[in-house]
Amino acid sequence: MGRERSVPTPSLKTTSSLLKIQILVVDDDSTSLAIVASMLKTYCPRGIYIYRLLTVRSPLDALLQLRLHQGFFDLVVTDLYMPVMNGIELQQQVNEEFNLPVVIMSSDDKKSVVMDCLESGASFYMMKPVNQNDLKNIWQCAVTSKQGKPSAIMEGIPSSGEKLPIEYINSSASVPQERRDVKGSTKKLKRKGNREDEDGTTTGPKKAKVVWTNSLHNRFLHAISHLGLDKSVPKKILEFMSVPGLTRENVASHLQKYRIFLKRVAEKGNSTIPKDSSEKDLRSTFANGLASMMLRSLEQQKQQRLPEFVSMQKMGAQIQPGRGETVSLSPDSPNFTSLNFPNHHQLPLPLDQQQIQTLPSPDKICNIPTASGIEDGVVAVNNSSPYLNNGQDNYVKTEMIGDGLGQKNFNAGDMLSGINGFINWNCNDFSSSVPSMGNGSFSNLVQTGSAIPEQFSASLTGANPESSSILPIAENQDGIGNGPEDMDFFNLISDGSTLDDILNYLQLNSDFDEILSHTKSPYQQQAAQVFRNSNFSASNSNQPKVSFSASNSYQAQVNNTPSSGLSDPNSYQQVQGGGGMNFNGNENLVDAYQPSFIQDPETILDPNLDGMYSADNATEGIQIQACGLAIQDWNDEFFNSLFDDDIF
C-alpha cells in the first residue's frame, strides 16, 4: 500500500550508480530527531541512496556507533545543545577520531554560536527548523565525504605543507578547451540535452568545474581574513589557500562573486530592501562564513588600526549591532564594509572602546577543562570573557558529579544550562574522601561559598584562557529537550493516532510545509504503520511490555511515566533495533541520556526482526509507552519511489 500514487519510473539508471550514503543523526530531542531523519529521507536527492540512517539521542551513543563501525558512516548530523557533550564537542571528537564531516544544527540563532560551530570545524551549521536548502548542504557534505575527499573537513588555517584537494564535479556540458576558442563554430556542437559527455575529442584531463564546498569556501575566507579584505587578490588568496589544482582563475571568479555578495549585503544594510530572498542568502555558504570572517577581519583591523578605530568610536561611527542587525564600520574606508546581519545572527562585538582595546582573539571552544575534587563543594565559574560579561561578573551554571577519585570532565556543554549559578561539585565516594585540594584546569574558575569550600581550588591553566572560556550562550533552551511539546508529540504517535494527526501536529507546531507536501511519502506511511502497530501492555507482574510487530527494524523510545513520584514523568529511555530488550524498573530512567541499548547496526536492517521491548522488575505503577520510528531498509523500489518529486 505504500505506493498508491502513481510512481513514474525514476530517471535513474541503476542502483549501482547511486551513491550510498550512511548518516548518523544525533539529537537528544526525540521530536527533532524524528523530523530531521524524516526530512533527510524525504528529501533525498537523485543520485543519493540513503543506505542507512541511524539516529541516536546521545552523543556518547553516537561515538559508540562510530567506534564500533569505523568507516561505516559518511556524515554525522548533530544537535548542538545536548547534555554531557554538546554538538561542538562531539564534532571535534568525531573529527579527531573519524575524520568525518559533522553538520551541527540548532535553533540557536546567535551569530556567535554559528561562528563557534564553524570555527571548531563543523562542516555546516543548520538552523532549526531545517529546511530544504539546508538539506542540500547536508547532501553535499555527505557526498564529499563519501568520495573520500578529506577537504570535507576543514580545520582552521592551512599550515604550511598541509594541502587539501579540491572537489570537482564532472561538468557534463564541458567543452574541450581546444574547441572553445572557436566560439562561432561551437554552435554546431550545441545540443539540447547533451547527455553524452563521452565525445572524447580531447584526451587531456577533462576540465572540471570547481565546486566551492563549504570547506573550500572556508579556506577561502580564512585567506581573506588573513590577508585583509583590501589586500585580497586572487593570487595571494590562491597561495594562502594552498589547494592543489585550484587556479588563480578559480579564485578570481569566486572572489568576484564574493565581492558582489558583500556589496549586496552592504546595500541591504543601508536601504530597506524587502527581504524577498534574504532568507536564502542567510543560509548561503557566504552567509555562513560571514560571521567568522567578519570577526577575524575586525580583529585584524582593530589591531592594525586601533587609533582609527577609537576615533571612529568617538565620532559616533560605532560598531554597533544596531538592534542586533547592523554592523557598520566606517563606510567610507576601503577597509571597512557595512554589513547587515540577520537578526538571528549576532556578532559578539564589543560595544565600548575599552572592550575593543582589550578584546582578545576569540578562540575556538575546543578545550574541555577538567577539574578534580574530593569532597562536595560548590564553586562558581567566573566568566571574565569580555565578550560576555559586559563589565560585570558573569557566572554560568553547571552541575557536575565528581567520582571522588579526582578527574571529572567539565564539558563546555555543561556550561550552557544556566546563567548565574554555581557549579555543584558532588563527591560520591565519601569513604575515601580525604580533605585535600582539588586541582584541575577549570578556566576562570573562582572558588566561592560551599559546604567545604576550602577543599576546592581551581586554577587557570592553558596558554589562552579564552580558548576555554564560557560559551556565550547561557540562555534558556526552550524547545530543546523533553519539553511538554515533545511529550505531546510522543503521546500523539504512541496512541495510534493517524498519520494525519501526526502531520497536523507537525503543521501546528513547526514550519513543515515541506513535510506536509509529502504526506504520502512511503517513508511516512511506513512510519505511521509502525506507530499503529505498537502494542502497549503491562503484565500482571508489573512488567510492562512493549512490543512491536513491525516487519522492519525500528527505533523505539520507552517512556517512563510512573504514577508514583519515583522518576521524572518526562524521562524516557531509548532503545534501538529489533529484538528484545530488558531494562530494570528501578533503573534510572530519569536521565534521558543514559547509555542506550543499541542493537548491532549490522542487524538493524534485518527485515525479519520483530521487536519486543520489555521492562522487567519495573517499579509498581510505572507504565511503559513506546513508539517506533521506522528505520527501513531502503531497497531500490522504496528508494526509487521517492523520486517522484523533483526536489533538487
Add this chain to the structure above:
DNA sequence: TCCCGAATAT
C-alpha cells in the same frame, strides 16, 4: 609580462 577585475559566456 604579469595579473587584476569587470564583463561576458557557458
Add this chain to the structure above:
DNA sequence: TATATTCGGG
C-alpha cells in the same frame, strides 16, 4: 545560478 573565460588596462 555558479563557475569559467575573455579581455582591457594598470
